[in-house]
Amino acid sequence: NAGVTQTPKFQVLKTGQSMTLQCAQDMNHNSMYWYRQDPGMGLRLIYYSASEGTTDKGEVPNGYNVSRLNKREFSLRLESAAPSQTSVYFCASSTPTGRRTEAFFGQGTRLTVV
Amino acid sequence: GQQLNQSPQSMFIQEGEDVSMNCTSSSIFNTWLWYKQDPGEGPVLLIALYKAGELTSNGRLTAQFGITRKDSFLNISASIPSDVGIYFCAGQLQGAQKLVFGQGTRLTINP
Numbered sequence: 001n002a003g004v005t006q007t008p009k010f011q012v013l014k015t016g017q018s019m020t021l022q023c024a025q026d027m028n029h030n031s032m033y034w035y036r037q038d039p040g041m042g043l044r045l046i047y048y049s050a051s052e053g054t055t056d057k058g059e060v061p062n063g064y065n066v067s068r069l070n071k072r073e074f075s076l077r078l079e080s081a082a083p084s085q086t087s088v089y090f091c092a093s094s095t096p097t098g099r100r101t102e103a104f105f106g107q108g109t110r111l112t113v114v
Numbered sequence: 115g116q117q118l119n120q121s122p123q124s125m126f127i128q129e130g131e132d133v134s135m136n137c138t139s140s141s142i143f144n145t146w147l148w149y150k151q152d153p154g155e156g157p158v159l160l161i162a163l164y165k166a167g168e169l170t171s172n173g174r175l176t177a178q179f180g181i182t183r184k185d186s187f188l189n190i191s192a193s194i195p196s197d198v199g200i201y202f203c204a205g206q207l208q209g210a211q212k213l214v215f216g217q218g219t220r221l222t223i224n225p
Contacts, residue, residue, distance in 0.1 A: 042217035105156035
């Protein structure tokens with residue numbers, strides 16, 4: 001019963017490097033989200049996807065791109081990493097549009113940009 | 115920016131005490147969710163609320179959806195050491211798809 005799976009769990013990047021954070025869910029959810037968590041800031045929405053083929057900006061989208069590859073997978077890409085992107089990143093998925101919304105989270109990816 | 119105000123930001127209590135935290139907003143929500151996050155883990159859903167005035171319990175936890183639909187509270191009775199963590203409220207704005215989160219309440223329990 002995997003739920004939401006994120007890879008990698010830890011990553012260290014040098015400034016300017018690029019990388020993609022992967023997320024997959026096996027609950028047949030339509031909606032998927034990427035959040036970042038910084039001390040004292042709670043969870044801030046980066047991007048979300050209400051359904052396969054659609055993506056929308058959240059609260060803090062600058063410096064990120066996303067791809068909703070299929071219904072299961074939603075990836076987050078940092079094209080040119082910056083120290084300000086050091087954070088813990090969480091992927092989540094939720095039940096279909098129009099029905100009761102309950103989001104479930106992955107274990108997180110701890111990213112450090114040096 | 116954040117559309118939810120969660121308070122208090124932190125709590126330091128003795129084991130056995132009751133805990134109360136809340137979230138407020140100037141906007142109307144049609145869903146309120148309460149999560150707990152343990153260190154190094156992702157948030158885990160505790161309670162979901164869908165109707166104004168709804169009161170729901172999960173063991174020692176009780177949460178309510180405010181009548182105005184602009185607030186929610188979470189109570190924990192007779193706290194125990196494993197209640198330590200960060201508690202988040204989350205809401206789905208009326209007519210919106212995405213969830214917004216509060217800043218979290220960090221709970222510390224002294225044995």
